[in-house]
Amino acid sequence: MENEHTQKLSRREFLKLIGAAASGLLMAAATANPxxxxxxxxxxxxxxxxxxxxxxxxxxxxxxxxxxxxxxxxxxxxxxxxxxxxxxxxxxxxxxxxxxxxxxxxxxxxxxxxxxxxxxxxxxxxxxxxxxxxxxxxxxxxxxxxxxxxxxxxxxxxxxxxxxxxxxxxxxxxxxxxxxxxxxxxxxxxxxxxxxxxxxxxxxxxxxxxxxxxxxxxxxxxxxxxxxxxxxxxxxxxxxxxxxxxxxxxxxRTRWALNIVPAIFFGVGGAMAAVYRSSKKSDKEAEEKKA
Ligand code: SF4
Ligand code: SF4
Ligand code: SF4
Missing domain, CATH: 3.30.70.20 (Alpha-Beta Plaits)
Structure with a gap:
């Protein structure tokens, strides 16, 4: 149970991180997805x-x-x-x-x-x-x-x-x-x-x-x-x-953002994606072990 709770909390924290700390940056990156x-x-x-x-x-x-x-x-x-x-x-x-x-x-x-x-x-x-x-x-x-x-x-x-x-x-x-x-x-x-x-x-x-x-x-x-x-x-x-x-x-309508988004924004998005994928993978492994 404790493990499950920890996994959910981590994910919630991750989404919160996107929403609060990086939403502006990711939105800019989103509009500029090459x-x-x-x-x-x-x-x-x-x-x-x-x-x-x-x-x-x-x-x-x-x-x-x-x-x-x-x-x-x-x-x-x-x-x-x-x-x-x-x-x-x-x-x-x-x-x-x-x-x-x-x-x-x-x-x-x-x-x-x-x-x-x-x-x-x-x-x-x-x-x-x-x-x-x-x-x-x-x-x-x-x-x-x-x-x-x-x-x-x-x-x-x-x-x-x-x-x-x-x-x-x-x-x-x-x-x-x-x-x-x-x-x-x-x-x-x-x-x-x-x-x-x-x-x-x-x-x-x-x-x-x-x-x-x-x-x-x-x-x-x-x-x-x-x-x-x-x-x-x-x-x-x-x-x-x-x-x-x-x-x-x-x-x-939003492609203009391509010209002004620094490459670092893509780095933020990529890093978050990697963290999230890694968390999904370990959660899946934990579920498989339990089963
Ligand atoms: S049947 Fe296939 S193509 Fe038609 S709405 Fe559903 S998913 Fe889409
Ligand atoms: S309607 Fe167009 S923009 Fe909306 S999900 Fe489908 S492909 Fe994407
Ligand atoms: S007639 Fe209309 S509701 Fe019936 S299958 Fe065709 S599209 Fe769907």
């Missing part, structure tokens, strides 16, 4: 894996939620928002007078230039060459800057774990048939494919359905620098909880 510049750039964005969600085709059956839980081994829970145990969620929106209704699928948008990865001081989140934004729990120091940086509220903490980790959709990047949610969808409201092809398909739907889609626009083609989850909707995007973003990539 690894972001080289990630995800081997394939052009039009070749990235992507999904097109057409809210006008969605019946709200939630089979996508079930398939996601099953593939990712997530337990059932009654929530109305994404969580460390819910990577995708279907919500129904309706106007006050009930005249407009639409479903919306929530999940990580797999941004073309992900702010979460740009804000991570230890590159625990990064975009792989074919598009999905993935997470390395071993590198994570628990600072949660990614949660603050994401305009879509996608990264969540899993508080059910002894060591809370960031959890979110990774687009089933290791699954042979692509995302489980897209494969199961019985209404073709979700389509998986290359980003460029899906934008063309979305625009073709808009072209043959005059007046059906909001502003004849595909959400995610340009917003925040572009996303790999593309959305068609009959109702205004903001009415289904999509933020209004100009085309400027979200990380660009």
């Amino acid at each position: 690894s972001f510049a080289s990630s995800g750039e081997e394939l052009p964005p039009e070749e990235h894996w992507a999904m097109l969600y057409d809210a006008t085709k969605c019946s709200g059956c939630r089979e996508c939620e079930v398939a996601c839980k099953s593939y990712n081994k997530l337990s059932e829970e009654d929530v109305d928002d994404l969580s460390g145990n819910t990577f995708t969620l279907i919500k129904l929106y309706q106007s006050e007078d009930g005249s407009q209704k639409s479903f919306r699928k929530f999940q990580c948008m797999h941004c073309v230039e992900p702010a979460c990865a740009a804000s991570c001081p230890v590159s625990a989140l990064h975009k792989i060459e074919n598009g999905p934004v993935i997470y390395d729990s071993y590198k994570c120091i628990g600072c949660r800057y990614c949660m603050q940086a994401c305009a879509f509220g996608a990264p969540r903490y899993d508080w059910s774990l002894a060591y809370p980790l960031i959890r979110k959709c990774e687009m089933c990047y290791h699954r042979e048939n692509g995302p489980a949610c897209a494969e199961i969808c019985p209404k073709q409201a979700l389509m998986f494919g290359k980003r460029g092809d899906l934008i063309e398909i979305a625009k073709a739907r808009i072209a043959v359905n005059a007046g059906k889609y909001f502003e004849d626009r595909v959400y995610g083609e340009f917003e925040g620098g572009g996303t790999s989850i593309l959305i068609l909707s009959a109702v205004p995007f903001e009415a289904i909880g999509l933020p209004a973003l100009d085309p400027k990539p979200l990380p660009d």
Whole structure:
């Protein structure tokens, strides 16, 4: 017991150290993470894996939620928002007078230039060459800057774990048939494919359905620098909880900090990461000995 208490205290002290003593320094380092510049750039964005969600085709059956839980081994829970145990969620929106209704699928948008990865001081989140934004729990120091940086509220903490980790959709990047949610969808409201092809398909739907889609626009083609989850909707995007973003990539808003952050800040972040990883390793070893 005493040992357990000591381990928890050490970790708490470590997080406190980040929060109180080094948060300013790490924030500066976070905005200047040099690894972001080289990630995800081997394939052009039009070749990235992507999904097109057409809210006008969605019946709200939630089979996508079930398939996601099953593939990712997530337990059932009654929530109305994404969580460390819910990577995708279907919500129904309706106007006050009930005249407009639409479903919306929530999940990580797999941004073309992900702010979460740009804000991570230890590159625990990064975009792989074919598009999905993935997470390395071993590198994570628990600072949660990614949660603050994401305009879509996608990264969540899993508080059910002894060591809370960031959890979110990774687009089933290791699954042979692509995302489980897209494969199961019985209404073709979700389509998986290359980003460029899906934008063309979305625009073709808009072209043959005059007046059906909001502003004849595909959400995610340009917003925040572009996303790999593309959305068609009959109702205004903001009415289904999509933020209004100009085309400027979200990380660009803070990239100026690259030029002013001394290298020592990276050293602080790196040292903390090493201490935290070492503490996780010894905690794991202690747990294994107990078992
Ligand atoms: S939606 Fe948020 S978590 Fe997902 S890639 Fe974009 S910034 Fe990262
Ligand atoms: S791509 Fe995979 S992890 Fe992401 S929402 Fe779909 S099923 Fe869930
Ligand atoms: S499986 Fe398809 S139709 Fe059913 S809720 Fe999900 S996106 Fe909508």
